[in-house]
Amino acid sequence: MRKEIEEYAKRLKLSWIRENYQEVEEKDPQKYLLSLFEKEVQNREERKINLLLIQAQLPKTGEQPFQWQHIQIPQGIDREAVLKGNFIQERENLILYGGVGTGKTYLATLISLNAIHTYGSKVRFYTVAALVNKLIDANQNGTLTKIMKQIEKLDLLVLDELGYIPLNKEGAELLFQVISMCYENKSIIITTSLQFGQWNHVFGDPILTEAVIDRLIHHSHLFLFTGDSFRYKESLQNR
Ligand SMILES: Nc1ncnc2c1ncn2[C@@H]1O[C@H](COP(=O)(O)OP(=O)(O)OP(=O)(O)O)[C@@H](O)[C@H]1O
Ligand SMILES: [Mg+2]
Numbered sequence: 001m002r003k004e005i006e007e008y009a010k011r012l013k014l015s016w017i018r019e020n021y022q023e024v025e026e027k028d029p030q031k032y033l034l035s036l037f038e039k040e041v042q043n044r045e046e047r048k049i050n051l052l053l054i055q056a057q058l059p060k061t062g063e064q065p066f067q068w069q070h071i072q073i074p075q076g077i078d079r080e081a082v083l084k085g086n087f088i089q090e091r092e093n094l095i096l097y098g099g100v101g102t103g104k105t106y107l108a109t110l111i112s113l114n115a116i117h118t119y120g121s122k123v124r125f126y127t128v129a130a131l132v133n134k135l136i137d138a139n140q141n142g143t144l145t146k147i148m149k150q151i152e153k154l155d156l157l158v159l160d161e162l163g164y165i166p167l168n169k170e171g172a173e174l175l176f177q178v179i180s181m182c183y184e185n186k187s188i189i190i191t192t193s194l195q196f197g198q199w200n201h202v203f204g205d206p207i208l209t210e211a212v213i214d215r216l217i218h219h220s221h222l223f224l225f226t227g228d229s230f231r232y233k234e235s236l237q238n239r
Contacts, residue, residue: 070227085115098225104191163194
């Protein structure tokens with residue numbers, strides 16, 4: 001009988017039940033069945049979230065709660081709602097701007113984690129340099145469409161460190177294609193230490209730069225990180 005149960009569970013793709021049904025201690029048949037279903041669904045949710053976390057490729061984070069003291073956010077914006085990733089539902093963007101070590105990547109990562117856990121959002125974190133390199137490679141070996149399709153399926157694309165490395169013409173144009181595709185379709189979080197006025201230096205072309213900024217700032221919130229570097233503060237404390 002055991003073999004048959006396992007076989008049926010397999011055919012029905014009930015993997016938790018298949019492996020664990022014998023461990024559920026419940027005499028009442030209805031309660032037993034209910035318990036099996038609950039555990040199967042719960043396990044399925046957990047596996048889904050784990051997969052989303054793997055696919056997101058987020059950087060490692062610390063444990064400390066996020067400190068908002070030195071971050072200026074637009075009026076009427078609720079921090080907790082942003083942290084939960086509510087803006088993703090509205091397909092809005094976030095631009096996190098400020099000096100090094102002030103928490104831009106940390107905030108982008110925490111939002112990504114929360115969005116995955118709360119809404120099951122599809123997230124992918126890239127540094128701009130890594131994404132652009134990947135796009136250039138794909139463009140050269142004919143797999144650009146595949147990558148674009150992967151990005152198209154996301155709810156949130158994080159582009160970390162815009163402006164840390166200048167882009168060549170091909171890279172800038174490919175990044176523009178990605179931003180253009182995401183426009184009004186999904187959310188982007190961009191972290192940068194460059195003012196808009198300096199984005200020209202990254203994209204290399206004033207018309208392209210204007211088109212990028214225009215798309216990004218439409219439906220977006222700008223957060224200003226004004227504090228000192230946490231890395232610097234931490235290393236001072238450690239000494
Ligand atoms: N607001 C914050 N609250 C709590 N911890 C923070 C905060 N900001 C930064 N940290 C700590 O400092 C570390 C460095 O911050 P983070 O990597 O986010 O900086 P950044 O703004 O992305 O800098 P860079 O521009 O150099 O990439 C974080 O991993 C975190 O441990
Ligand atoms: Mg960073």
